[in-house]
Amino acid sequence: MKIFDMHADIGTNILETKEKEKSENVLMERHYDKLIAGEIRWSAIACYFSGTEDWERMKKMVLTAEEEIRRSPVHPILSPCDFQSEASLNVILTVEGMCGITDQVEEKIQWLYDHGVRIASLCWNEQNALASGKDGSSLRGLSALGKRAVRKMNELNMVIDVSHANEKTFWDILETSTKPVIATHSNLRSLAAAERNLTDQQFKALAEMGGLSGLNAARNFIDSDPQNQDAAHLANHALRMKELAGIQAIGIGFDFMDFFDHHESSMGQDLSSARMAQNLIAALRAKFKEEEVERIAWRNTVDFLKRWL
Numbered sequence: 001m002k003i004f005d006m007h008a009d010i011g012t013n014i015l016e017t018k019e020k021e022k023s024e025n026v027l028m029e030r031h032y033d034k035l036i037a038g039e040i041r042w043s044a045i046a047c048y049f050s051g052t053e054d055w056e057r058m059k060k061m062v063l064t065a066e067e068e069i070r071r072s073p074v075h076p077i078l079s080p081c082d083f084q085s086e087a088s089l090n091v092i093l094t095v096e097g098m099c100g101i102t103d104q105v106e107e108k109i110q111w112l113y114d115h116g117v118r119i120a121s122l123c124w125n126e127q128n129a130l131a132s133g134k135d136g137s138s139l140r141g142l143s144a145l146g147k148r149a150v151r152k153m154n155e156l157n158m159v160i161d162v163s164h165a166n167e168k169t170f171w172d173i174l175e176t177s178t179k180p181v182i183a184t185h186s187n188l189r190s191l192a193a194a195e196r197n198l199t200d201q202q203f204k205a206l207a208e209m210g211g212l213s214g215l216n217a218a219r220n221f222i223d224s225d226p227q228n229q230d231a232a233h234l235a236n237h238a239l240r241m242k243e244l245a246g247i248q249a250i251g252i253g254f255d256f257m258d259f260f261d262h263h264e265s266s267m268g269q270d271l272s273s274a275r276m277a278q279n280l281i282a283a284l285r286a287k288f289k290e291e292e293v294e295r296i297a298w299r300n301t302v303d304f305l306k307r308w309l
């Protein structure tokens, strides 16, 4: 079954690989075959920033990813009509963490939009000029600059991703944003204690607003017991999400990390790379009706983006 993967740090991998070795096209040479093998029809390609990068670095990574997408036989998703594409692989460019934005917030977000970015989070785990991630002060949420960023993103129809936000930032964003937001790669904390997972209350609020959350295949986000870190247990998060808020609020954001050094064992046992993506579909089929599996796999995310891009 075709899949929409809402989060993969491929944008970062493109620039880092090019800086280390000679590569004409990292997307095609290192990622394309795996994505096709996993039947990932839509991939959200994230440029990830950990909190130390400046605006120049952000621009360089986005421009490099934009250029590779342009030179590859993939279709970029820029507006709702791009979902008519019949391409085997469609990509949507995203930014994870906007630490490089410390001034001229509206102009810089406009620049990101003009270069194809359609989904972005204000912070990764760090505390930055806009917002606080899960490692920042729990008392600090969105800054005044961060509120301006939310308003600019709303104006442009750039979708806000709350996956790395701390709780205060999460609630501040929900209060400030006039449009639904998404958590591209977060499970439920009631089933796995990872801080990056959402509380039941957060997930319900996200869903009530019309947003959705993507099932994350990183092993600690699935279950704290190593025996249970697999696709079957990830499907349990989907079951509980459905109980809490309904099927329409569930998507997939695997966060595969096999292409980074030292991350070979970060993922669930049978979900080590995009090649294994269909293992989650099989696990979902054991617990859901076919029509519901399809909604989780791609339809909910496509419907959301058709409406809000």
Ligand SMILES: [Zn+2]
Pocket: 096, 163, 164, 185, 255
């Ligand atoms: Zn992440």
